[in-house]
Amino acid sequence: MTRKGEKIALLTAYDYPTALIEDKVGIDIILVGDSLAMTVLGYKTTVSVTLEEMLIFTKAVTRAVERTFVVADMPFLTYKTDSNTAIINAGRFIQEGNADAVKLEGAGSVVPNIKAIIDAGIPVMGHIGLTPQSIGILGGFKVQGTKKESALKLIEDARKLEDVGVFSIIAESIPCELTPLIKDAVSIPVYGIGAGADADGQILVVHDILGLFQDFIPRFVKKYTDLGKTLNDVFSRYINDVKNGDFPDEKQTYHIDKKELEALRKELSKGSYRL
Numbered sequence: 405m406t407r408k409g410e411k412i413a414l415l416t417a418y419d420y421p422t423a424l425i426e427d428k429v430g431i432d433i434i435l436v437g438d439s440l441a442m443t444v445l446g447y448k449t450t451v452s453v454t455l456e457e458m459l460i461f462t463k464a465v466t467r468a469v470e471r472t473f474v475v476a477d478m479p480f481l482t483y484k485t486d487s488n489t490a491i492i493n494a495g496r497f498i499q500e501g502n503a504d505a506v507k508l509e510g511a512g513s514v515v516p517n518i519k520a521i522i523d524a525g526i527p528v529m530g531h532i533g534l535t536p537q538s539i540g541i542l543g544g545f546k547v548q549g550t551k552k553e554s555a556l557k558l559i560e561d562a563r564k565l566e567d568v569g570v571f572s573i574i575a576e577s578i579p580c581e582l583t584p585l586i587k588d589a590v591s592i593p594v595y596g597i598g599a600g601a602d603a604d605g606q607i608l609v610v611h612d613i614l615g616l617f618q619d620f621i622p623r624f625v626k627k628y629t630d631l632g633k634t635l636n637d638v639f640s641r642y643i644n645d646v647k648n649g650d651f652p653d654e655k656q657t658y659h660i661d662k663k664e665l666e667a668l669r670k671e672l673s674k675g676s677y678r679l
Contacts, residue, residue: 405432406593412605414595415613418444418461422610423468431472435507435607436462438477438537442619443611450536451480455493462501475529476503480537483508487520494521494528507574509535511561519568530565532558532586533599534577547598549578558582559589566590574607575599577624598624 405412414433417423418440426434440461441453455478462476476497483490497503505527508518522528533548549555559582562573572593575586580600587594587602596603608625611617615630645651660668 406604414607416610417465420464420468423465427469427472433473436465436476438479439609443617453479455482459501462503466502474503475505475507477507483517487517490517491521491524494526509537511564515564522569528570530570530573532561533575547577549582555582562586562590566592
């Protein structure tokens with residue numbers, strides 16, 4: 405698709421019903437992102453989610469998918485370890501989670517483990533720029549690569565990742581002018597999230613585009629609807645219907661045959677049954 409100049413649409417999914425819809429409408433790549441730590445599990449950052457939790461959500465997504473390529477995020481401290489542990493953890497996403505690939509954040513010291521995972525036969529997607537698992541080091545959710553030195557490092561990181569065999573790279577929260585330079589430096593697809601329109605494809609967090617995550621909205625997010633408001637209205641209506649006795653009405657009610665009801669009452673009137 406990239407060679408043909410066709411843009412690739414990526415989106416996160418964390419559950420069966422969402423993945424089912426994304427698969428049917430034609431999303432090219434689903435990422436089971438560790439962003440679920442914040443959007444689904446309510447953690448303050450992504451570093452709190454565990455491998456076991458990520459596997460549960462990955463399994464739910466892959467059960468729904470028939471055609472879409474599924475990538476699972478490897479969570480904090482599951483790959484910045486010794487290479488054998490990194491391989492085993494990555495392998496669980498493939499073998500148990502039925503994912504097609506895994507995604508790892510960063511380059512630098514993690515590159516040898518990325519190579520080891522790939523050498524073990526597991527496809528890896530890279531991730532440079534703003535890497536949420538490292539926000540403590542980065543100083544928060546800030547745009548990366550705004551200075552010459554940091555921009556050059558991102559380009560070099562992309563080259564290192566390609567050299568060890570990643571099949572694509574996500575570039576997050578970088579100046580749009582930097583994206584074409586990264587693309588020129590590598591031959592693999594570069595997908596953007598807050599990286600401008602020149603990326604080979606775009607990815608966003610599904611809860612962001614649906615308006616379901618309210619804690620903060622990054623500048624790069626386009627909110628396509630406001631399901632948060634919709635759900636607020638629906639839940640409020642339901643509460644009012646229950647309180648006012650408007651739900652359930654006749655359409656939502658079952659009945660017993662009148663003869664059976666009469667026989668039941670006669671039996672109960674004998675006093676041999678205790679309710």
